[in-house]
Amino acid sequence: MSVILCTAGYDHTIRFWEALSGLCSRTIQHPDSQVNRLCITPDKRYVAAAGRNNVKLYDIKSSNPNPVMTFDGHTNNITGVAFHCEGKWMVTSSEDHSVKVWDTRSGTLQRNYMHKAPVNDVVIHPNQGELISGDRSGTIRVWDLGESRCTHQLIPEEDVSVASVSVASDGSLLCAGNNKGNVYLWRMIQDRDVTNIVPIAMFQAHKDYLTRVLLSPDVKHLATCSADHTAKVWSLDSEFVQAKATADAAVKKETNGDVKSGDSPTQQQQPNGVSSATTSNRTPSDIWASGQHSEHRSSMADSALGLIPPDSSKGDSSSLVPAFPSPPDGLPMDSNTNTLYLExxxxxxxxxxxxxxxxxxxxxxxxxxxxxxxxxxxxxxxQIIRQYSGHHRGAVCVALNDYSEPR
Structure with missing residues (x-):
């Protein structure tokens, strides 16, 4: 059982697969409802199945078909589930507008945080002290477990449902995807006990609903899933072949004197061909959409695009220009498509x-x-290496743990 791979969905079953052979090794019935999300504990001992109103915890190594624990308390579909790094607690999100934290040893509710709309996803920051959740109104909230309050509120596109959120394994990036197929990326910077969140990129990954965004363990790739029948993998790596070739060409061009050092900054062309002098009349959404970079990092990035203190009014942010740094602070972007490089x-x-x-x-x-x-x-x-066949209705969630050590 060094590799735990399981899937579930609308046929009310959880299926465990032998990853290499493609054979189904075990099926657990989940008669209460469909299964919306799966999550394996870091020690590979249990799998949590999030259904309509509860989360059931099953023993992976036992043949017992019944859950060893059930977490009741939500009143609508549970949309997200994640475990503390040592499995001591679990967080869930739900369409009942709540994010809940549970003690996995006793099954008791420890925290209850409320959104103003159904919550679609929740993740745990690697520091184990913050939660990040996204909802149907387009709001992303960062919750500080120590202070038990919301410390950041981000609204990349108002009234556009945030379908999925993901945080990098090293805590450096936050990613969100919405129902317009747009992806937003922020740099998460730890300054003592404070997390600063700075927008660094936005692009349209799909032309249809985006259902999942996921940063890879090595933080070099971003996967996006969509209603358009595809999944895409995007590069976050400045050493990616196309990104490196573009960067090398730019350096060569500058070295050859094609870019004059005496040019006025107000007239220099940005990567998308728009001069920085034109940015002051453009809204934050325009600048997100163009992938344009600002020449400076400033506190205005905290207000632009909804980085608003949770209790403040939104105000007029139309004149605010968020900072979009170039690599190494930023991300390698394809100037032809205004997206990350598509792998x-x-x-x-x-x-x-x-x-x-x-x-x-x-x-x-x-x-x-x-x-x-x-x-x-x-x-x-x-290429497809294996195809796992056995579900007789839609498969909507997957969990995989092939780490050699507990995490």
């Missing part, structure tokens, strides 16, 4: 792609789809 498009799905999971080495991705299948992809080639 591969996984396009053999027949219906909506709902969820995905990276392998520990970030070299493989498992996707699940409404066409009933789960698929294992080799990212270097974009």
């Amino acid at each position: 591969t498009t996984l396009s053999n799905h027949q219906r909506w792609v709902w969820d995905c999971a990276f392998s520990a080495d970030s070299a493989y991705l498992v996707t699940v789809c409404s066409d009933h299948y789960a698929r294992l992809w080799e990212l270097s080639t974009g």
Whole structure:
């Protein structure tokens, strides 16, 4: 059981797979409801299945088909679930507008945080002291567990549902995806006990609903899943072949004197061909959409695009320009498409792609789809290595743990 791979969905079953052979090794019935999300404990001992009103915890190593613990308290679909690094507590999000923290040893509710709309996803920051959740109104909230309060509120696009959030394994990046297919990326900077959140990139990853965003364990890739029947993998790595070639060409061009050092900063062309002198009349949304970079980092980034203190009014942010640093502070962006560099498009799905999971080495991705299948992809080639067949209705969630050590 060094590799735990399981999927679930609308057929009320949880299926465990032998990752290499593609065979289903065990099926657990979940008669109460469909399963919306799965999460494996860091020690690989249990899997949490989030259903309509509760989360059931199953023993992976036991043949007992019944849950060893049930967490009751939500009043609508549970949309997200994640475990503390040592499995001592669990967080859930729900369409009942709440984010709840549970003691996994006693099953008791420890924290209850409220949004003003159904919550679609929640993740735990690697520092184990903050939660990040996104809701249907377009709001992302950061919760400080120590102070038990919301410390940041981000609204990338008002009234556009935030379908998914992901935080980097090293805590450096926060990513969100919404129902317009747009992806937003922020740099998370720890300054003593304070987390500063700075917007660094926005792009349209899909032209249809985005169902999942996921940063890879090595923080070099970003996976996005969509209703457009595809999953895509984007590069965050400045050493990615295309990104490096573009950067080298830019250096060569500057070295050859094509860029005159005496040019006025107000007339220099930005990567998208718009001079920085024109930015003052553009809204934050315009600048997100263009991928344009500002020449400076400033506190105005805290207000632009909804980085608003949770209790303050939104006010007029139309004149505020968020900072978009170039690498190494920023991310390598393709100036031809105003997106991250696209590594591969996984396009053999027949219906909506709902969820995905990276392998520990970030070299493989498992996707699940409404066409009933789960698929294992080799990212270097974009090819399907295994296809897992057994669900007789849509598969909507997947969990994978192939780490050699507990995490």
